[in-house]
Amino acid sequence: MEFSERLIKKGQPILKQILKHPFVEGIGQGDVSKDALAFYVGQDFNYLNAFMKVYAAAIQKSNSRDQIQLFTNQIEFTLNSEIQPHIDFCKVAGIEYSTVQNDKQAPMTxxxxxxMYNAARTGDLIDVVASMLPCPWTYSVIGETLIEQGSSTESNPFKSWIDFYAGVNSEDKMLSVQLFDILDLEASKYSDEKLKEVEDRFLKSCELEWHFWDQAYYQRDWKFV
Structure with a gap:
């Protein structure tokens, strides 16, 4: 079994819970509160800023020009294209995108x-990729699942969001395949003990994806600070 297959198998229970989350189901049903949408966008803006910095760390740890090109392209994509799903949510919420870009990080963010920063500071390329991969992987599956459920209809206000993440040619789908390939390539260099640590990083990021949706749905913020 390839290392990527092992991670995908181990991540299935968490992925199933993400797909069942009321925020994700609400996207499919075209019904998510404006407060949840606004909170999500503000936090995801914070998250993607960090994500790009972790890509920069991945560039430093890369072993080939192809890897450097991949991570460089993803920084550009995040800066210039991944704002579209944010704009889609803001439109439904009836707010300007600029109004949430200064939101401070909530606890789960x-x-x-x-x-991810810990992986970038202390780990190798395999650690960094494992900590980042659950984001594109889970989003591509969310998009595919919502398409299969028939949620991408003209009457659904989230149609554009769903279409962005769905399909075999979506950026997140293609990126997931490439990142899993990197993990398989790198895995052969490491002991079973090290790969268990990498697996732990991957699964923690999977669970944090669930918490990210939950945090936004209920607008869970700091209580005292």
Missing amino acids: YLYNEH
Whole structure:
């Protein structure tokens, strides 16, 4: 079994819970509260800023020009294209995108970002990729699942969001395949003990994806600070 297959198998229970989350189901049904949408966009803006910095760390740890090109392209994509799903949510919420771009990190956003930063500071390329991969992987599956459920209809206000993440040619789908390939390539260099640590990073990011949706749905913020 390839290392990527092992991770995908281990991540299935968390992925199933993400797909069942009321925020994700609400996207499919075209019904998510404006407060949840606004909170999500503000936090995802924070998260993607961190994500690009972790890509920069991946460039430093890369072993080939192809890898450097991949991560460089993803920084550009995140800067210039991944704002579209944010704009889609803001439109439904009836707010300007600029109004949430100064939101401070909520607890789970902070935890998720620090989890990735830790991999960037202390790990090898395999650690960095494992900590980042659950984001594009879970989003591509969310998009595919919502398409299969028939949610991408003209009457659904989230149709554009769903279409962005769905399909075999979506950026997140293609990126997931490429990142899993990197993990398989790198895995052959490491002991079973090290690969268990990498697996732990991957699964923690999977769980933090669930918490990210949950945090936004219920607008869970700091209580005292």
